[in-house]
Amino acid sequence: MIKNIAVLTSGGDAPGMNAAIAAVVKTALSNGIKPFVVKDGYRGLVNNDLEEVDLKFAQNILSKGGTVIGSARLPEFKEEKVREKAIANLKKRKIEALVVIGGDGSYQGAEKLTKMGINCIGIPGTIDNDIVSSDLTIGFDTALNTVVRSIDQIRDTIESHNRCMVVEIMGNGCGDLTLYGATATGAEIFSTKESFLSEDEIVAETKRLKSINHRSVVVAVAEQLFDSHALAKRIQAESGYETRATILGHIQRGGTPTAMERYWATHFGIFAVNELLKGNGGLYIGLSENKIVARDIESTLNAARKNKSEEYNAIRKINRGN
Template sequence: MKKIAVLTSGGDAPGMNTTIRAVVRRGIFKGLEVYGIYNGYRGLIDGNFVSMNLGSVGDIIHRGGTILQSTRCEEFKTVEGQDKALTQLKEKGIDGLIVIGGDGTFKGAEQLTAQGFPTNGIPGTIDNDIAGTEYTIGFDTAVNTAVEAIDKIRDTAASHERTYVVEVMGRDAGNIALWAGMCAGAESIIIPEVDYDAENVVDRIKKGYERGKTHSIIVIAEGVGKGTEIGKVIKEKTGFDTKVTILGHIQRGGAPSAYDRMMSNQLGAKAVDLLIDGKKGVMVGLKNNQVINTPFKEVEKEKHKQMMDLSTYHLARSLSI
């Protein structure tokens, strides 16, 4: 293996740039030529390649987003699109590819591997919802962003004696809501993994006011539904001044946390080492604080039976009485 390439795909996540840096520098350290592919699989099909050197990734370890940019590409899901991508890789003499992203990204990588092209993946998504790994790059930063925002919202809630519903991201998973809600001391946390009863949420708020609380914070994951709807229910049933804040894409930006940078460095370097060792068609990840690798096919199988450990959810409920 002499030449490898790296791309980012799907939603951006803090730490992607750190991961790109790790891949490029580890590759160069191992004597490889490294290329970056702009705009994900779209750029792969279009041949949007650029040679990367040490300077190409200088001063990006602290930057959010991705310098390689990310574009969703429907064409790559077709056999014709994949053939175009393989032609580009072969014409440019690329021997291996590393992709950084989520489920959709790995499905594409699995197709390339199935056609004989060495491809490995690194999980990068704030949702922390990829099977085969306990952690995805960007999650810690997103949670810290949400916690900081909720802390500030609580200042206003306390000052004006209000109830605030805060909607956070996470796609179909409640990890951000659970972690941010618990760390910010939310009175109720609503996540897709647990059926919720609006009456129970209202009852908890009322009991808090009865014992002297003047404000409440409710955190809801976007996968459950709109925060505005639960806000209306709370206001109607309690009569309390209720506001709704949707944090939105602020959670996907910003400088990666120290933990995200550490994981990006470790997973990025490992993905390169595996390619050099002839290991292909795998996603690197973290389990029991150890860097491991899981075949793309197994990642897809595990996804269908992946379950959240609800012990943290029940702990949060016991601490928010």
């Protein structure tokens, strides 16, 4: 029987991480297990920055955005000697299992620790929704709602003035925030890595919309594809729309987690602890066909991304009006 368990957050922060932490703590306590939090991710493991927490701690963090226990990237964790120091710190406190909330890089660390004798379970936490082995990641729903609210507000002003706006959206190479955001707001034009429109194609489409007197145009683009300000200038010069660029940036990462965010984060946390109680490790918790599943981390790290070309094409067709 496990007596002590720890939880950490790693990589980029995401709304809902605190709800998952709270669920791990509460589930541990309900099973007579002492819960610990690790400060600043794997760095905290190496620096022995751990703290035992209680029910009051868990209840107070449920609705907060970000991660109250901190997060940091530690490339050195790939080195076995660094991991050995982390394991020694866990063993000093008789911590036998660890829940890791983060992305694929965090999973790799969890997999290595499991092989070295500390059972780890990974929970998907990133706004980008780019963990291909789960249909949903903690943080995505809240970030998406921020994107949608922002574009809705942008629409109000560009509709008033017959303008175009280039809106740059986060995603770290995954177009889900852009696709879902364009779907929910009716963005006339969007471009992602998976469904790429070139600058020429974007400009041509804005010119077509101008020719039919379309009053406002939202061009939603995933980050790292274009210089959004330069694209806006070109659209204005060639289409006739007065055009600006808005880069949503890190406002997408913060904010109070949505109800559904908290719901799934809580169930992920419960599921993770229950797997550890069974003596399982080297697993990630994911959502598949609206069911929570536990799968082997190693087999999921290189899983192929789902092809969403039909979805992209369908949304693009209805949003442009043909």
